[in-house]
Amino acid sequence: MSLMWKLLATTLLLSSLAYAQSASDNVSDFLEDQFSSNERLKSVDVKIDSVVPVKEVKGWNAYIVDVKAVLKQRPKKTINQKMIWFSNGDVITKDLVDLKSGQNLLEVVKPQFKDAYYRPENLIYGNKDAEHKIVIFSDPLCPFCKGFVPGALQNLKKEPNKFAVYYYHFPLLRLHPASGTLVKAAVAAELQGVKNVILRLYTVKVNPREKDVNKILAAFNKVEGTNITVADINSEAVKKQTKNDVDVARDLMVAGTPTVYLDGKIDNTKKKYLKVK
Structure with missing residues (x-):
C-alpha cells in the first residue's frame, strides 16, 4: 500500500462501497474535502487529469485524479499520486466490478501510454x-x-x-x-x-x-x-x-x-x- 493510501485510509474506506457525492456534483471538490479532514496532512490539492466513459456501465465515468499532499511532519516533501474514482453523478466509488465478467474496471480505464x-x-x-x-x-x-x-x-x-x-x-x-x-x-x-x-x-x-x-x-x-x-x-x-x-x-x-x-x-x-x- 502506498503512503498516500495509508494517509487517506483514515478518512475514506478503500472498498467497493459507494459514497454520496457532494451537492456541487464536483468530484475533485468532494475528494479534496474528504482528504483535507486527515489531520496528518498540511495541505491537499486534487485535480482531474481526465474523464473516461465506462462503456461497460451506462451512465458511469472514470475520473483519473492527480493528488498532491504535504505532510505536517514533513512540510518540505510533496506526495504525488494518481488515483481512479468512478461516479455516475450521484455516488462515487473507488472500485467498480463487472458482474458478468468479474473484471475490476480499474484495469479498463487506466491511462494509455502517451x-x-x-x-x-x-x-x-x-x-x-x-x-x-x-x-x-x-x-x-x-x-x-x-x-x-x-x-x-x-x-x-x-x-x-x-x-x-x-x-x-x-x-x-x-x-x-x-x-x-x-x-x-x-x-x-x-x-x-x-x-x-x-x-x-x-x-x-x-x-x-x-x-x-x-x-x-x-x-x-x-x-x-x-x-x-x-x-x-x-x-x-x-x-x-x-x-x-x-x-x-x-x-x-x-x-x-x-x-x-x-x-x-x-x-x-x-x-x-x-x-x-
Whole structure:
C-alpha cells in the first residue's frame, strides 16, 4: 500500500462501497474535502487529469485524479499520486466490478501510454519508426520479470523493423532493495555506450535484499564486463534518467512488474506481441 493510501485510509474506506457525492456534483471538490479532514496532512490539492466513459456501465465515468499532499511532519516533501474514482453523478466509488465478467474496471480505464513517453534513451532495440511499439516496465530482481523479460527481448530484437522496444526501470525497492543500485548501474553503463546491458542485467547474481553498494556493483561489473563505480551511479545524468522512468510509471499508475504496453495500450497477457503479424 502506498503512503498516500495509508494517509487517506483514515478518512475514506478503500472498498467497493459507494459514497454520496457532494451537492456541487464536483468530484475533485468532494475528494479534496474528504482528504483535507486527515489531520496528518498540511495541505491537499486534487485535480482531474481526465474523464473516461465506462462503456461497460451506462451512465458511469472514470475520473483519473492527480493528488498532491504535504505532510505536517514533513512540510518540505510533496506526495504525488494518481488515483481512479468512478461516479455516475450521484455516488462515487473507488472500485467498480463487472458482474458478468468479474473484471475490476480499474484495469479498463487506466491511462494509455502517451507519445511523449517514447523517449530515445528508453529505446533499447528496434527502429523508432517500426510498425509496432512495445513498452516494458521491469525490476531485474523480480522473479516474474526474470521469467518473462529476457525471453521477450530475445524474440523482439530479431525484428527491428517490426518492433521498437522501450524499456523503463521500475525497481520495487521495498521487495528488492538491491535493484535500486542495479538499475542505476545499468543506466550508467548505457550512458557509457555499453550494448545489451538490459539482457545481461537479468543474469546478475545478487541477494535482492543486499544493501552494500560495493557488493552489488561488483556483481554487476562481473556480468557486464564494466567498471561502474559509486561515483558513476550517483551522477546527475543517472539520477535524471532513473527519475524519469519512475515518473512515467507513476503517471501510468504502474503498480507491479513486469507491466507491458503494446501500441499504447496495456497488455495484461504480456503475449499479444506474439500474435502481431
